[in-house]
Amino acid sequence: GNSVTQMEGPVTLSEEAFLTINCTYTATGYPSLFWYVQYPGEGLQLLLKATKADDKGSNKGFEATYRKETTSFHLEKGSVQVSDSAVYFCALGNFGNEKLTFGTGTRLTIIP
């Protein structure tokens, strides 16, 4: 079955630091990959996605590349801000499969 392994947190960085949150997966077929973000007190929002190998998803300065050879979808940002403090979830899902598999979430805190 599908599974997602996500970098354990919490992660604390200084403002303007470089961010990487690792995500690897196991899956059958050709899943779509997602990063969701949950800001304090809110629901999950889609941050970015990629639907096939070598696709790069990007949004709000965040990027992640769908790497089939390493089964990874690492989240990166070149210069984080305090407003990026949130919990980040890696997820994967196949078309036609009702289940979306989430990682355990990584709490990110950015200090000024």
Add this chain to the structure above:
Amino acid sequence: DTAVSQTPKYLVTQMGNDKSIKCEQNLGHDTMYWYKQDSKKFLKIMFSYNNKELIINETVPNRFSPKSPDKAHLNLHINSLELGDSAVYFCASSQGEAPRRFFGPGTRLTVL
């Protein structure tokens, strides 16, 4: 315009009580879900409905009963509440076979 809405946002109640959480989506999606998020932010699928028909029913105590009066609504009723039911409950929706989920803002349930 709110895409996926839940009420109430906060629910504090005593052990043994029965309570309901309501969810509505105005996206025209045909599939709706309930997720439970524990204190460590781990997300677990509970139920999934497609066009008012139950699709996914994970290992959830039968004190939890979802009800979908129409495809825009999915309510969650919980009988005989226990301390361990304290969590944040998220409603979500999706369209067709696409794996992307649209999440509501969550309902924080506290059982005393």
